[in-house]
Amino acid sequence: MIIKDIKTLREIIKGEKRRGSSIGFVPTMGYLHEGHLSLIREAKKENDFVVLSIFVNPIQFGPNEDLEQYPRDIKRDTELAKAAGCDLIFNPEVDEVFPKPLKTKVIVEELTEPLCGRSRPTHFQGVTTIVSKLFNMVAADRAYFGQKDAQQAAVIIKMAEDLNFDIAITVCPIVREEDGLAMSSRNVMLNKEERKQALALYGSLELAEDMIVKEGILDPQTIIAKMEDFISDYRLCQIDYIEILDFENLQEIKEIQGKILIALAVKLGPTRLIDNKIMGV
Amino acid sequence: MIIKDIKTLREIIKGEKRRGSSIGFVPTMGYLHEGHLSLIREAKKENDFVVLSIFVNPIQFGPNEDLEQYPRDIKRDTELAKAAGCDLIFNPEVDEVFPKPLKTKVIVEELTEPLCGRSRPTHFQGVTTIVSKLFNMVAADRAYFGQKDAQQAAVIIKMAEDLNFDIAITVCPIVREEDGLAMSSRNVMLNKEERKQALALYGSLELAEDMIVKEGILDPQTIIAKMEDFISDYRLCQIDYIEILDFENLQEIKEIQGKILIALAVKLGPTRLIDNKIMGV
Secondary structure, three states: OEEOOHHHHHHHHHHHHHOOOOEEEEEEOOOOOHHHHHHHHHHHHHOOEEEEEEOOOHHHOOOOOOOOOOOOOHHHHHHHHHHHOOOEEEOOOHHHHOOOOOOEEEEEOOOOOOOHHHHOOOHHHHHHHHHHHHHHHHOOOEEEEEHHHHHHHHHHHHHHHHOOOOOEEEEEOOOEOOOOOEOOHHHHHOOHHHHHHOHHHHHHHHHHHHHHHOOOOOOHHHHHHHHHHHHHOOOOEEEEEEEEEEOOOOOEOOOOOOEEEEEEEEEEOOEEEEEEEEEEO | OEEOOHHHHHHHHHHHHHOOOOEEEEEEOOOOOHHHHHHHHHHHHHOOEEEEEEOOOHHHOOOOOOOOOOOOOHHHHHHHHHHHOOOEEEOOOHHHHOOOOOOEEEEEOOOOOOOHHHHOOOHHHHHHHHHHHHHHHHOOOEEEEEHHHHHHHHHHHHHHHHOOOOOEEEEEOOOEOOOOOEOOHHHHHOOHHHHHHOHHHHHHHHHHHHHHHOOOOOOHHHHHHHHHHHHHOOOOEEEEEEEEEEOOOOOEOOOOOOEEEEEEEEEEOOEEEEEEEEEEO
């Protein structure tokens, strides 16, 4: 069932709640891959009724980013979502979501500054604002996000806590292609050679893990330098950032200990990919 | 019934909703007066179960404002609220509302710039952030605000619309003392002479209305100048602002027409009072 308007969405969800159904919510920008489907399956395990939103949110794209090029295929998405256990797809037009000029922003400070916040300065306020709107539209009991966007997950957990959204947030593991590339809707934008070289992301994360676990190296800068070295062999890869942070507050650390996030962003031609590893040391 | 914690509040409200009750919500900072009570009565008319929050919200006070001096009397408030039809008072401690450092802000742009926004630059983001939190805690069907804080009402209506809060917002008329002074919790901070001179606010609004309605004067600056003249006779009154704006967008206007807001703020000693008139011309 594909719903395009907020009023009908609310009526259906209120009906489900009256019947005692719990509501699981998976917000996406569509062009579904196994990562998204794993979120839908997890939502279906824990809830009676699963809502998937598909909305390519303009306010989380910067002026020179790939809003227009972002891949879309609602027909294929519908089939995949249904097979994974989705009960309702909410797929509104931009005018339904933003009927008047938007003057309200939801801003999370500090957590949004490192990593993707540096090269995409207005990205996260676009994410937190649309997620607030969607949370209020869907009124779910539980929402599901992928660890691939680890910073996004941390930001949304903090936002939901700070604003007292009555919703439990689950972060599900990264789903990878057989060769290790993290699933992403943007992978389809890579040409054949870029696709090969995209392995630099996962390869460098594996290298970092080995350095920490097998060699006992605990200096973040040493590890980052080795990761940069590793990626420099992939000539199409241009590093946007590599950072090692404590996972909860996304602050820089001087020594690796506790729960850490190793995260990187790499550009391959016009396509920007991200990947990460969360480790307890 | 006074509830201090969010968990119990939610359980009670969910129980009421399961029984089919509609929920009305009146957010206040307490020290209730007839203005607040009119909101509770209106809420009780339109809803089965009325929640009043009493919380002196620190994040809407600036560093040199009257947070510590803000009057409090929970015992008296409880009796008045009950008599007016309130079913539940939510009166949390600061630690319950802000258990960890707050990193999330809800910001409404443009509407928050004129009027009180000029002299209280962080006031409205404190209001919109706490109201977002309270809306998420209470999950009411309808919320009630007083027109005395006309800019606050306009800002909250815009915020609720922009963020798709599933709540209807009603703005209730200003309640006045017999001599015309708008009811305010801060009136109690006035000494006897200040209390007399506080009539300058309502007097100047009456004068403005007469100029528009009886004399047909449509130039905002002429009216504002006359209001300033009028208030200058009250030597304890120090004008913070007098503005005439279109009501919906709170933008300055060159000529009086349509629905307008005449609003002013005046300081009497340490106490800052506001008042306004909304007119359709």
